[in-house]
Amino acid sequence: MSPSRVEEGKTRGYICPIGGAEDKVGDEVILRRFVELAGGKRARIAVIPTASELRDTGERYEKLFRDLHAGDVRVHAFETRHDCEDELALKALDQATGVFMTGGSQVRLSATLGGTAAAVQLRRMNARGVHVAGTSAGAAFTSEHMIAYGDEGATPRAGMVSLAPGLGLTNRVIVDQHFRQRDRLGRLLTALAFNPFAVGVGLDEDTAAFIGPDETLEVVGSGAITIVDPKKLEFSSIDDARRGHPVCMTGVTLHVLIHGATFQLSTREAVAPRMSRH
Amino acid sequence: MSPSRVEEGKTRGYICPIGGAEDKVGDEVILRRFVELAGGKRARIAVIPTASELRDTGERYEKLFRDLHAGDVRVHAFETRHDCEDELALKALDQATGVFMTGGSQVRLSATLGGTAAAVQLRRMNARGVHVAGTSAGAAFTSEHMIAYGDEGATPRAGMVSLAPGLGLTNRVIVDQHFRQRDRLGRLLTALAFNPFAVGVGLDEDTAAFIGPDETLEVVGSGAITIVDPKKLEFSSIDDARRGHPVCMTGVTLHVLIHGATFQLSTREAVAPRMSRH
Numbered sequence: 001m002s003p004s005r006v007e008e009g010k011t012r013g014y015i016c017p018i019g020g021a022e023d024k025v026g027d028e029v030i031l032r033r034f035v036e037l038a039g040g041k042r043a044r045i046a047v048i049p050t051a052s053e054l055r056d057t058g059e060r061y062e063k064l065f066r067d068l069h070a071g072d073v074r075v076h077a078f079e080t081r082h083d084c085e086d087e088l089a090l091k092a093l094d095q096a097t098g099v100f101m102t103g104g105s106q107v108r109l110s111a112t113l114g115g116t117a118a119a120v121q122l123r124r125m126n127a128r129g130v131h132v133a134g135t136s137a138g139a140a141f142t143s144e145h146m147i148a149y150g151d152e153g154a155t156p157r158a159g160m161v162s163l164a165p166g167l168g169l170t171n172r173v174i175v176d177q178h179f180r181q182r183d184r185l186g187r188l189l190t191a192l193a194f195n196p197f198a199v200g201v202g203l204d205e206d207t208a209a210f211i212g213p214d215e216t217l218e219v220v221g222s223g224a225i226t227i228v229d230p231k232k233l234e235f236s237s238i239d240d241a242r243r244g245h246p247v248c249m250t251g252v253t254l255h256v257l258i259h260g261a262t263f264q265l266s267t268r269e270a271v272a273p274r275m276s277r278h
Numbered sequence: 279m280s281p282s283r284v285e286e287g288k289t290r291g292y293i294c295p296i297g298g299a300e301d302k303v304g305d306e307v308i309l310r311r312f313v314e315l316a317g318g319k320r321a322r323i324a325v326i327p328t329a330s331e332l333r334d335t336g337e338r339y340e341k342l343f344r345d346l347h348a349g350d351v352r353v354h355a356f357e358t359r360h361d362c363e364d365e366l367a368l369k370a371l372d373q374a375t376g377v378f379m380t381g382g383s384q385v386r387l388s389a390t391l392g393g394t395a396a397a398v399q400l401r402r403m404n405a406r407g408v409h410v411a412g413t414s415a416g417a418a419f420t421s422e423h424m425i426a427y428g429d430e431g432a433t434p435r436a437g438m439v440s441l442a443p444g445l446g447l448t449n450r451v452i453v454d455q456h457f458r459q460r461d462r463l464g465r466l467l468t469a470l471a472f473n474p475f476a477v478g479v480g481l482d483e484d485t486a487a488f489i490g491p492d493e494t495l496e497v498v499g500s501g502a503i504t505i506v507d508p509k510k511l512e513f514s515s516i517d518d519a520r521r522g523h524p525v526c527m528t529g530v531t532l533h534v535l536i537h538g539a540t541f542q543l544s545t546r547e548a549v550a551p552r553m554s555r556h
Binding site: 002003080081082105107108110111114115119144145148159162163164165166171193194195196197198230231233234235236238239 | 475
């Protein structure tokens, strides 16, 4: 499921994981930004409600994006693995300039789309410039290594998190959502301790990471993004820790970033937003 | 941790996961084949004993490979994350024509090497033609998605397996080892159910998969390799199943392959070994 190769002369689209519960009645900063990115009045938004068990999730986002004046919005009901091989459905999906995956269960997304023609096409679309956003479960699914489920708590503990392969648009981050609301620092640290190569991105609700083609992540929304960077990790006891016991980790770098701040995923550099001080 | 890109004019080296307990006193079919692949008398074998807690594991394999007339054998003690950034150690590793990772704990391997310069270099070496083998824990670590631990039993059950990011030499397979000896079909099926894009490779002890640059996997050794191919999976209940409950899966293709049989990972075609029938 590795990211598709970006062809010469092309630029990959943005990858926009959202922490869930994004504003839908006020300024709608995140959804509005996504529509603009996808072309505004010329945007063609594809909504994928596969993660959700609710029947009206797709229609709900369709209305939201229409009210934000997106040029065209379609709901693509990939409900079964069979649907994900349907040529007509894939051809329709291929017209989109922006793809939005709703919340629900990330394991429903991976078990339905994983290994199908739809998953391959989504990676190719992103590689040729189509922007892909996902909220909550949809956010978790964007990366190569996805948190499938886990326990609450700030302390990393052996066995508290289960990883699964995701869509694989990027292999630079492991995303967690509802981050502050559900006390998930521990499970994100545990996920990173196994193999400290990726950057942990803890997304509060109503907060999104807009990850550009140059690998700069920009924070958009009303909450914070907690960046957990294990690049300088010196030691972890994950291989010795018994199930349920705390994991020792030394040398983790932490950044808490708010709207307007950025983090460069290649150089691992955090930049605070410009603020006027009194 | 995706596979390094293979440069034009280069061919990636073999990837050789071994199911553990490979023969060390008889014909040594697997180890002998690996030495030949790496250049026989001109082979320079690098042994990485990081997975093992035993002090003499490295020296034991050093002697085995010397007795098989490998031209040069060195043990590379990457014990800490700090070791994995050491320029002199990396320069020495870079001379190898074949890399062998011992058994022990795959999580010790991933937690020690993950995200370090050593991991990057191992992927680059494989991409430019260096062959990489691993036995037991070393086998699990070769792929992008690695089984960290799990439960026994033939039936897939929700929560019975934990995945973690591996070294990422390939993203086409998920490997399990000691397969028949430890009754691991259930956990391999569960691992695949999450996201059915990879091929499950269940390695019996004293049995190896030699995966060539053309993505053909050849079976070598005295046991069997159980190939679990979810390409035609129609349905799995993994997203609904409660922890510990069995997972429903329909349409999985299974092959049990013995010495001399092959499986093509791109076309998903199994070919039995030629046998003389009476």
